Amino acid sequence: MKSVNIHEAKTRLSQLIARAQQGEGFIIAKAGKPMVRVxxxxxxxxxxxxxxxxxxxxxxxxxxxxxxxxxxIASMFGA
Incomplete structure (x- = not known):
């Protein structure tokens, strides 16, 4: 599952929501720490x-x- 920081999530929210609607969830992180799963x-x-x-x-x-x-199977290996 892809992780995005809060700033990127704000900037690309429409794109991320469209991808989530297709079944591809994502995680929003703050300072590298996972905060929520969408x-x-x-x-x-x-x-x-x-x-x-x-x-x-x-x-x-x-x-x-x-x-x-x-x-x-044994005959296939020559036994």
Missing amino acids: TPIDSPEPGHQKRLGFLAGQFRVPDDFDRMAEHE
Whole structure:
């Protein structure tokens, strides 16, 4: 996420807002210290974004997953 200082944000506010509307958020910093994050209004709230595991229980991994196609793979390497 891009960081801009307050002066640059004031100068280019319209451009920054247009980019945020396209999904590209940014951080406004004061003296190099991040102060606020600007994101599109329809972006997911922090902490509410989908994470790994959101399909838990919807499919099953076979017990032999680690050994699937091992003979074909071994033959490709000349074993």
